[in-house]
Amino acid sequence: MSGMTPIVEMKKINKFFPGVKALSGVDFRLFEGEVHALMGQNGAGKSTLVKVMTGVYKQDAGEMLLEGRPMRPDTPLAAQKLGINTVYQEVNLCLNLSVAENIFIGKEPKKLGRIDWKLMNQRAAEVLKRLNISVDVTRILSSYSVAVQQMVAIARVLDTSAKVLILDEPTSSLDETEVAQLFKVIRKLRDEGMAILFITHFLDQTYQISDRITILKNGEFIGEYETGKLPKLELIAKMLGKELSEFAYTTNPDERKKAAAEAASDSGTVLSAKALGLQGSIAPFDLSLMEGDVLGLAGLLGSGRTEMARLLFGIDYADQGEIFVKGKRVAISSPKSAMMAGLGFCSEDRKNEGIFAELSIRENIILALQAKKGVFRYLAAKKQLEIADEMIRALGIKTPNSRNEARQLSGGNQQKVLLARWLTTEPIILILDEPTRGIDVGAKLEIMELILNLSRKGLGVIFISSEFEEVLRCSTRIAVLRDKVKIAELAGENMTESGIMRTIAGGK
Amino acid sequence: MAILKSLSRAKIFWPIVALAVLMCFNLFFTPNFFRVEIKEGHLYGNVIDIIKNASPIMLLAVGLTLVIATKGIDISVGSIVAISAGVVAMLIGGDLQGVPKYPIPYAMGAAVLVSVLAGMWNGMLVSRIGMQPIIATLILSVAGRGIAMVTTNAMIVWLYAKPFALLGQGYFLGLPFSIYIVAALVLLTALVTRRTALGLFxxxxxxxxxxxxxxxINAKNILFGVYAFSGLCAGISGLVVCSTVMSADGNNAGLGYELSAILAVVLGGTSLNGGKFYLLGSLVGALIVQTLTTTIYAFGVPPEIAKVVIAMVVLVVSLLQSFKFRAMVAGFFGKREFSV
Incomplete structure (x- = not known):
């Protein structure tokens, strides 16, 4: 490959956003006739890199070459004219138009100023045939499966003189057979000489389809590898930015073992799930949580951690399996019913699913308790103040007073307010999805300290974090997930970073 | 100074200032604007008229305040006013001797009940079907006029039952009776929303x-509830409207009221983006709208231009609500301490 000129070459690309270095000195090469996977955790800079390439953003430094000549696409349209096409994760199609109309929208073949329907339908059928798809192009798009819709989105960009095809998470809403169908098309296009950039968080798919891999981490270029020569474990290590030799027991193994022993001695199971699952969201799983237990959920982005939490808390409605709280079977059909059963849940999306920005801190804290008590048993203002002030003191929320609006708080303090909201409901099980995301190091430590303290008091906690280190530090047991399946549970000696990674990579 | 500062932070402060500015304008330019006379034991005057004429809008604004607080809108209230007026008029009947067909309280109860059902229909579309509020209520806004016409057999029904005139024309302790209806509704709404957790939810x-x-929180039930309540308020408003003119006109009763009421709510400080709501603010807003209208007419401005003036006020208020616009203005004047 080194002898060839890449179709797209990006050299030392820098991109800054106010306060953030999104990309720094990133190199990237894409060759004709290859499927290239772009890998990295959340915030690694994958989408920023793609957006620079396709003219959505302009790089602050560095140069881009198209077949050896400098290129500067200013808009996505300019990039398309250069032959660089993108199919985004959220398919931008018109479900109420025909397949052919979707493929030719904005560039319909015309005859005497009017659309030449016959030619359009004929050419649409030809393009789809190139992808080995035979559908009736005059039928409306919504009558076909998501997979076919995905193909139509690809067909739309193929019609022009495409050299580069960028697929951003194309498989996230497809089932197994549909993925296979899509991969067939990708391989066919690759064999015809197209350069394909594939972005996914499914590790197995990366190994199935890609020829080479570029890894980014925190906006920095980690390396470019041939897929066959990069073991899965090493890929994970590089995505997380750790050397394999670095893996060791992390902090406080004694504390953890002690907690585990205590949990085992009490042995009151507070929560258990049997074959709980939801088609298209997460495969059926078993789970049990003791009093004072901290069960960590570990897995890469998109592995199904959040989906698991959403099922347990009734945000999504499980289509199979059962949930037991303290041994009693409970029907959890909504967050409210989960709350009544004794569960609490702090969402990973603080801004959109947690905090009420314009309400006061006090109101934010008492809201769940109030919902639990019902609309007519309104907490008196004095009682509200008492509860809020006690929580502000106990959790160390930094605010001059509880009347202030919640949006004035920093991320870490907002997280504590969310935690306070659920603690006031006196739950027996608390699910925390990424409680440490987007907050500074000091606040992270405080939150983890709080979690450990709560578990000592007998609360059952499910703790989700992308940082394996944090999961290890807090948890008494760890459930490992990969590609929407719970694949293992680790305890005791096996609870190490390398243990988790090996499990995710598939070796024991 | 400190008192003024904390006062100016209260949401009700600016609507009251706006009302005061309008009043001051009238003090200087409209002769006898503030004169109040006592005739036959009742108070008469421009100010009393403004409050009386604003009552139907105030009643609508109470319901709309809660709807708008949920980031919704209800543009069907004007049509529900017509339905309510039509139902009560038909049940009382146009007997020239003033003998009601059915007892007046029953007729009023039936009209309000029908209005609540109309509100529940809106609530069902918004909360269960997930329709956008403006579309959901547009349906009834259009269909409601038709329903009102059918109710009154497409005729204007005139009423002669004297006791019914109390609502819109009567006086109690020297003040127009409708003011007491408004006061009672606001008090009740404030109690229910602020003495329970409902307002917070x-x-x-x-x-x-x-x-x-x-x-x-069961968001669906909350949504359903506020639209049903808006229907209730519109129903009561319809009774007052019908009683004021002692007739029901399916075509024109409450025509355009929804816009005045929305304007009143927004002027009163409740944002169309939902969230914090201010019942008293909405009442002040309704008074601003009515004072504006009265002032314009007192000046002899022709009705077609009067609408333009009101439109200008709406424009200014909307612009002031837009963060972008405020930032632009602040930038224009070089103010750097502009806070988010």
Whole structure:
């Protein structure tokens, strides 16, 4: 490959956003006739890199070459004219138009100023045939499966003189057979000489389809590898930015073992799930949580951690399996019913699913308790103040007073307010999805300290974090997930970073 | 100074200032604007008229305040006013001797009940079907006129039952009776929303429906409830409207009232983006709208231009609500301390 000129070459690309270095000195090469996977955790800079390439953003430094000549696409349209096409994760199609109309929208073949329907339908059928798809192009798009819709989105960009095809998470809403169908098309296009950039968080798919891999981490270029020569474990290590030799027991193994022993001695199971699952969201799983237990959920982005939490808390409605709280079977059909059963849940999306920005801190804290008590048993203002002030003191929320609006708080303090909201409901099980995301190091430590303290008091906690280190530090047991399946549970000696990674990579 | 500062932070402060400015304008330019006379034991004058004429809009604004707090809108209230007026008029009947067909309280109860059902229809479309509020209520806004016409057999029904005139024309302790209706409704609404958690839940749903659901609030029931309540308010408003003119006109009763009421709510400080709501603010807003109208007519401005003036006020208020616009103005004047 080194002898060839890449179709797209990006050299030392820098991109800054106010306060953030999104990309720094990133190199990237894409060759004709290859499927290239772009890998990295959340915030690694994958989408920023793609957006620079396709003219959505302009790089602050560095140069881009198209077949050896400098290129500067200013808009996505300019990039398309250069032959660089993108199919985004959220398919931008018109479900109420025909397949052919979707493929030719904005560039319909015309005859005497009017659309030449016959030619359009004929050419649409030809393009789809190139992808080995035979559908009736005059039928409306919504009558076909998501997979076919995905193909139509690809067909739309193929019609022009495409050299580069960028697929951003194309498989996230497809089932197994549909993925296979899509991969067939990708391989066919690759064999015809197209350069394909594939972005996914499914590790197995990366190994199935890609020829080479570029890894980014925190906006920095980690390396470019041939897929066959990069073991899965090493890929994970590089995505997380750790050397394999670095893996060791992390902090406080004694504390953890002690907690585990205590949990085992009490042995009151507070929560258990049997074959709980939801088609298209997460495969059926078993789970049990003791009093004072901290069960960590570990897995890469998109592995199904959040989906698991959403099922347990009734945000999504499980289509199979059962949930037991303290041994009693409970029907959890909504967050409210989960709350009544004794569960609490702090969402990973603080801004959109947690905090009420314009309400006061006090109101934010008492809201769940109030919902639990019902609309007519309104907490008196004095009682509200008492509860809020006690929580502000106990959790160390930094605010001059509880009347202030919640949006004035920093991320870490907002997280504590969310935690306070659920603690006031006196739950027996608390699910925390990424409680440490987007907050500074000091606040992270405080939150983890709080979690450990709560578990000592007998609360059952499910703790989700992308940082394996944090999961290890807090948890008494760890459930490992990969590609929407719970694949293992680790305890005791096996609870190490390398243990988790090996499990995710598939070796024991 | 400190008192003024904390006063100016209260949401009700600016609507009252706006009302005061309008009043001051009238003090200087409209002769006898503030003169109040006592005739036959009742108070008469421009100011009393303004409050009396604003009553139907105030009643609508109470219901709309809660709807708008959930980030919704109800543009069907004008049509519900017509339905309510039509139902009560038909049940009382146009007997020239003033003998009601059915007892007046029953007729009023039936009209309000029908209005609540209309509100529940809106609530069902918004909360269960998930329709956008403006579309859901547009349906009844259009269909409601038709329903009102059918109710009155497409005729204007005139009423002669004297006791019914009390609502819109009567006086109690020297003041127009309708003021007491408004006061009672606002008091009751304030009690129910502020002495229970309902107000907090409504605001929570308006600010962040997802987070509200995650916190265990049944957002659907809240939504359903506020639209049904808006229907109730429109029904009561319809009774007052019908009583004021002692007739029901399916075509024109409450025509355009929804816009005045929305304007009143927004002027009163409740944002169309949902969230915090201000019942008293909405009342002040309704008074501003009515004072504006009265002032314009007192000046002899022709009705077609009067609408333009009101439109200008709406424009200014909307612009002031837009963060972008305020930032632009602040930038224009070089103010750097502009806070978010």
């Amino acid at each position: 409504i605001e929570a749903v308006g600010i962040n429906p997802t987070a509200a659901r995650f916190a265990g």
